Amino acid sequence: MPLLGFGTWQIKGDDAVRATSVALEAGYRHLDTATVYGNEGEVGRALAESGVPREEVFVTTKCPPSRTGHELDTLKESLDLLQTDHVNLWLIHWPGDGSSNTDIWRAFGEAREMGLAREIGVSNFDAALLDEVSEATGLTPAVNQIEWSPFLYDAATVAEHRERDIVLEGYSALRGGTLDHPTILEIAEREDRTAAQVIIRWHLQHGFVVIPKSVHPERIRSNAHVAGFTLGDDDMAALDALGKG
Template identity: 80%
Template sequence: MTATDPQVPDATVSLANGARMPLLGFGTWQIKGDDAVRATSAALEAGYRHLDTATVYGNEGEVGRALSESGVARDDVFLTTKCPPDRAGRELATLRESLDLLQTDHVDLWLIHWSAGGSENVDLWRAFVEAREAGLAREIGVSNFDTSLLDEVTKATEVRPAVNQIEWSPLLFDAETLAEHRARDVVLEGYSALRGGTLDAPTIGEIAERVGRTPAQVIIRWHLQHGVVVIPKSVNPERIRSNADVGGFTLTDEDMAAIDALGRS
């Protein structure tokens, strides 16, 4: 490590089937083509060891290419993809297509991308359980589910989602939602952490100035200290590195409380 290398946090969380998921990941939503290859390569070079993609992102091939060319061992990277619910009945075929594009024989986490509605969620979830049992996905979970849907699929199959990936930021913070996930032993993973005006919140800016960090670093650190998985995205190599450089400082209890309060303002 050199003085200019980001201090990437190594914090992980244990999932339902025993995998360890890094709390910091790299998101790839809306990043396409060569940009996706370059951004993913930059993330791996910066030290990210958790990549998040999805069938509907249309970039699994680029993410897979970047990973395969990175020189980073596949086993050292936690890889997530997602299946849209309109692939009901073709779930395993969809996953195998994803695996081909990602150039791997398994993903570490496979998510239902959003709720299908009605009884289809349970049918989808049964196929996800089958994929886990077949070794195609080490862990399985959901995205954009509320707690009633988490309970529905768990009750029907006796297999709980390991993760629920939802929109999450200081402006959306809700202690009850976090507590409900913890009560169910479902890891909360947040997306769009840096969107929606969060970066411009005066409270964030004041804390960032005081600790000598960027507002984005403060927001990412806030997620980590709550034990919430966060997947910032960027195509800018310097910003990718900066967003990873959050292992060298901590927020005080007072800072955390002040940021939490943004969700109630």
């Protein structure tokens, strides 16, 4: 699973096709979409027309808990829209009520056994919910996608995921004022990088998956160009300190 992915939340229609195409041209090999985003068809079209071999791209989509009882039909609809016979990762988009999480998770296990999803995971789950579905089914989520940035950094949350061997994937890393914070701006200026590049680099050096999104070609390309520098230990500690500890 590439640590750097391209997020497509709130990108619709032709914008979704164009942005995804630019991302693939810029070197992204991880695309993140969801049933409720309403853009799986556009993401699938961009991938199909890109000339990039399907096996080189890690594709994630998500199932809302409202589809309880219709999970496999939902996934098959996603696959049709994405123009592929499998996704690399299928997530429960957010927790459902009562026992629905376990019921959905069992269906996710079936999808993996059928080869429709290479791996399965969840989104917006806390540690108690991660344990609930794992213990009830014997299947541990491969990934938990949660809102994450230096502002939300929490060592306990990181430890909870690592203890369970669950990959922490962050979304909305470039929202909530992170691009304007003085600490981040100071590091960016010193490194001759953008604030977004600093934040993305922080994720990568921690081993967190990050999926920045944009509809602007220059930003999409810039966000992908994070391999040419490394944040020092002091800068990483300063960024960590912006969070909960």
